[in-house]
Amino acid sequence: MPLPQLDISGQLVFDQLLHLATFSDDPNPAVTRILFTDQDLNARAYVKQLMTEAGLIVREDTIGNVYGVLEGSDPTAPAVGTGSHCDAIPLAGAFDGTLGVIGGIAALGALRDVGFRPRAPLEVVMFTSEEPTRFGLSCSGSRAMAGALEGDYLATLRDVNGSSYLEAARGAGYGAASLDAMLAGARRTRADLGAFLELHIEQGPALEAEGLQVGLVTAIAAPAALAVRFSGDGGHAGAHLMHLRNDASLAAAEFALAVERIVLATGSEDTVGTVGRWEVSPNAVNSVPREAALEVDVRDVDADRRDGVVAEVLAEAARIAEARRVRLETRVVSQDPPAASGEAPLAALAAAVEHLGLTSRRMVSRAYHDSLFMAQIAPTAMVFIPCRHGYSHRPDEYASPEDIERGVHVLALALAQLAGDAGAEHVEL
Amino acid sequence: MPLPQLDISGQLVFDQLLHLATFSDDPNPAVTRILFTDQDLNARAYVKQLMTEAGLIVREDTIGNVYGVLEGSDPTAPAVGTGSHCDAIPLAGAFDGTLGVIGGIAALGALRDVGFRPRAPLEVVMFTSEEPTRFGLSCSGSRAMAGALEGDYLATLRDVNGSSYLEAARGAGYGAASLDAMLAGARRTRADLGAFLELHIEQGPALEAEGLQVGLVTAIAAPAALAVRFSGDGGHAGAHLMHLRNDASLAAAEFALAVERIVLATGSEDTVGTVGRWEVSPNAVNSVPREAALEVDVRDVDADRRDGVVAEVLAEAARIAEARRVRLETRVVSQDPPAASGEAPLAALAAAVEHLGLTSRRMVSRAYHDSLFMAQIAPTAMVFIPCRHGYSHRPDEYASPEDIERGVHVLALALAQLAGDAGAEHVEL
Ligand SMILES: [Mn+2]
Ligand SMILES: [Mn+2]
Ligand SMILES: [Mn+2]
Ligand SMILES: [Mn+2]
Known part of the structure; x- marks a missing residue:
């Protein structure tokens, strides 16, 4: 049986992104949301609420990565993940990273709503601190997950107040007895993660300029x-x-x-x-x-x-x-080394794009992403949607509800293919 | 009767300057002391204590200028003033400005100790905020005193926290019901100030390089x-x-x-x-x-x-x-316009230098001083002492106890001449 038609509202995701943007240290449209500050914690609470409302099981790890899980029929199958980040550099916008989290929740929620039961567990992750603002280190959540973060190095970092990463994590209700225990608690391996996808705004002008709806990322700069x-x-x-x-x-x-x-x-x-x-x-x-x-x-x-x-x-x-x-x-x-996309996740994205009849191109990501580190432990690919004028890291960063809807739809169909169906393993689109 | 020999200890003034330096937002030898902060208030308390110990009458005006007064025999005579500032830009040293305040107190104290009774009142002033750190405005105390500070302009200024000058002044126990009332309360005129002298480190290398003990300032850049x-x-x-x-x-x-x-x-x-x-x-x-x-x-x-x-x-x-x-x-x-020194105060300084047998030169001040504004309401001159390597606005700013002693001595003798003696008007050195 083919996958039923998914009910995805780009407008709803768009509205949720604008609500998330209100958790900011600067007045909207500017968004400033720094690791483990009050507004970061407010944003996390909202993300967990959305996960719960989508019927996902919420869990958090020691470094503050937040998971929303749709359980699979095969408990031994490596999970299929998606996600991105919700932190924002000073005076940034409402779409960078957040789209991949809120859109990921919407994708899993839409699959669940039509009764889809995956074989492998489906997970959406909000990674801790993709942006380097507070400690000068980017992607601390995904680095830790991939085992690409040295405790000795992390121990040397201090924020402007002289606080260590562990102190800041503990202050936010995360952390562990030691830095090493915190890193161990966030670690994932190839054995429990089978594939990873990230939905993101392009942060460049190519898709808009060429009038294309979706970009399939073949490598990250x-x-x-x-x-x-x-x-x-x-x-x-x-x-x-x-x-x-x-x-x-x-x-x-x-x-x-x-x-x-x-x-x-x-x-x-x-x-x-x-x-x-x-x-x-x-x-x-x-x-x-x-x-x-x-x-x-x-x-x-x-x-x-x-x-x-x-x-x-x-x-x-x-x-x-x-x-x-x-x-x-x-x-x-x-x-850091560049990352090439995995064949299976790229093929799943391409099949979804074809099924939906979208215009697309293959492209390289010049921006940094958590996918750079997820690629170290699982086949990984990214899907881009256009953003106005290619602007990002600015208050006037913008992606339309229509483009968001297409991106979430592609993501959901690709995730379903990668996870397989509880009954029939192969998912027919 | 000639003025008795004054008992001035450069070492004591030096020690007091190093004690004043401990009121700092950065660890010594760096000194950071910003307008109306806790450390500025601590420094003010110490200055007032030294004034009281020197037998001076302490008063403060609405903008926070602190006066130490040695009363004169002729209550109608315009006062003779000296002084400088005690605020310090971030990571500055212990001598800029502070020398003219602590040294001025020592000069008046030494005159009083030998029983000198001036005809005109002698005043030493600690001016509020010569440095522009907090509000981007230099010399707010001396500008206000000279009537060279527009209330409309001052009202536009904000510090990094968004506070106005008046709010900051009130928070420190100064200020008035309005900005204009605050400015009026600090105003002096030619009628009540007859002459002004400022003792300061050179903040340049000329005196040290030429092996001279004192510089007489003919103009301020x-x-x-x-x-x-x-x-x-x-x-x-x-x-x-x-x-x-x-x-x-x-x-x-x-x-x-x-x-x-x-x-x-x-x-x-x-x-x-x-x-x-x-x-x-x-x-x-x-x-x-x-x-x-x-x-x-x-x-x-x-x-x-x-x-x-x-x-x-x-x-x-x-x-x-x-x-x-x-x-x-x-x-x-x-x-701002440059300021030329007044003839009478320059002559008094020159006579003191000659009396003490010191080596000196006339020179121009390239640095800003409160004297620039005092010169707008009274004949004004400055006396410089050498500072090591010409360094200033640095933690390693330094003037020796010997140079300090000579500078305070010159200042005391010049002040006595300008104020006159209660009995014999003209002071014989
Ligand atoms: Mn970013
Ligand atoms: Mn991003
Ligand atoms: Mn200065
Ligand atoms: Mn100065």
């Missing part, structure tokens, strides 16, 4: 993050003569322009470099900057080209520091 | 402060392609380098320009900067040349904004 700190001697802005200065912010200014120049010199549209964080100290109008700490993001679909840019950027930092007589510290915060 | 804000559209650091970006921080980087270039192009050692404040938003590693707000300080002993630099800097901001397709807002926060 390889990101690297660097921390660069220039330190000079500071001084009084009135009395310290120009030729005696070693102004750290001017070294930072030259460096930021060098990052742009080096990236553009690759001639590749797929290479991007950003100095996103600037901290100048003492940051007083009448004081020569003593210290400038920058964080740099370099990404490429080609890992070798990306690594070449990183090397050039670090060399240029050293050259500038010498010329401006400032001290330099650099640190490679992360330099 | 003309400072200007600008606020410059570049705004772009932001975007995701991974997905937003380079050629589509208008990164506000890169416009800011070009601008900061342009300020340096324009200042250096004057060929004048007396011209300085600094981009001291940088605020980048949203300031996340994975987000293209949407906004960069800078504060710029330009100073010169030559007001016309300074104004020329300001005009060029503003023109360059516009050129960069256009080239990088970002929006631009600029504001001239202040553009």
Whole structure:
């Protein structure tokens, strides 16, 4: 028997996304939702409520990943998962990550509503902190799940208040007796996860520009993050003569322009470099900057080209520091490998797209996603829907109810195929 | 009868300065003391205690200027004042400003201790907030005293918490029923202030380099402060392609380098320009900067040349904004006139220096001081002592007990001459 027609309302998911957006430290349309803050906890409560209303069994792990589970007929079958994140960088929008969580709940709920009973368990996950805002570390939930997060490294991180990750997790009602116990409690393996799908807005302009409804992601670009700190001697802005200065912010200014120049010199549209964080100290109008700490993001679909840019950027930092007589510290915060999509999940998405008669293309994701880490433990693929002007990480980030409905529908049909039917294993669309 | 030999201990003043430094939001040797914070109030309590111990009458005005008064024999005579500030920008040192307050108390105390009774009242003032840290406005206490602070302008200012100046003043136990009443309560006029002197560290390397003990300030350089804000559209650091970006921080980087270039192009050692404040938003590693707000300080002993630099800097901001397709807002926060020293106070300082047999030179102050505003209502002069390497606004700012003792001695003798003796009007050194 083919799968019955699913009842999915893009408008309902859209409305739920806008409600989720109200849990924000900045006034809407801006959304700011930082790991383990009150608003993050409010958002989690709402997500758990939606999971319960969709008939899913809710559970949470030690690092705060939230699961909504639709039980399978075969308790030994590895689960089929979907999901994304609900945290938001300062002054971001309502759709990045959240679509994959709320849309994932809607997909599982729609399957359950038509009486679909999966063979393998179906799970929707809200991952803890895909964004690096609080501890400078992206994807802590999915890294921990994949075993790609070292306790020794995590123990070195502090937020602006000097709190450790474990302290922050405990403050939010998660955590464990030790950091290692927390990481162990979040760990999944290939044995209990059979496939993973993530629904996400494109965060780029291609689908909209080409008038396409869906993007099937074949690979996720390889990101690297660097921390660069220039330190000079500071001084009084009135009395310290120009030729005696070693102004750290001017070294930072030259460096930021060098990052742009080096990236553009690759001639590749797929290479991007950003100095996103600037901290100048003492940051007083009448004081020569003593210290400038920058964080740099370099990404490429080609890992070798990306690594070449990183090397050039670090060399240029050293050259500038010498010329401006400032001290330099650099640190490679992360330099993760790119991820190729799994064949089975990509085929399931493609079959769903064909069944629904949607227009689509295959594409590469330049943005970071939890799927980058899920791909380390299970065949993984992503499905993109268009977002207006390609805008993301901005208050005016937007995806239409119609595009959302199509994305959730594709996700639900692909999940059903991957999980199989309790009676007939193979799901006929 | 000549003035008896004064008993002044540079070591005692030095020790008091280091004690004052302990009232700091950062660990010593760094000193951070922001207007109307707890540590500012602790510092004020200590200053008032020292005033009382020196036998001075303590009073405070509505904006928080603290006076220590040695009464004169002629109640109609305009007062002779000295003083400076005790606030400190983030991560500053122990001597900027504080020397003129603690040293001023020591000078008045030493005069009183030898039985000197002035004809005109002698006052030492701790001015409220010479530094612009909290509200972006320098010298609020001395501006208010000179009537050089508009209530309408002050009403527009907010600190990072959104508090107004009046609210902050009230929270510290100062203020009045209205902003205008607060300003009126701090106002002094030529009729009640006859002369003003300020003792200060040089904040430059000249005295130390030339092996001189004292500097007599003939003029204070003309400072200007600008606020410059570049705004772009932001975007995701991974997905937003380079050629589509208008990164506000890169416009800011070009601008900061342009300020340096324009200042250096004057060929004048007396011209300085600094981009001291940088605020980048949203300031996340994975987000293209949407906004960069800078504060710029330009100073010169030559007001016309300074104004020329300001005009060029503003023109360059516009050129960069256009080239990088970002929006631009600029504001001239202040553009104060330079101040020439008064003849009588300068002569009194020179006579004191000669009497004590000290080596000295006349010089210009490149740094901002409360004296810039006192000069608007009374003949004013400053005396500088050397500071190590010319360093200021840094934790390693330092003046020796010996230099401090000489500076306080010069100040005391000059104050005595300007106030006159209760019996013989003219003071013989
Ligand atoms: Mn994001
Ligand atoms: Mn995301
Ligand atoms: Mn200062
Ligand atoms: Mn000062």
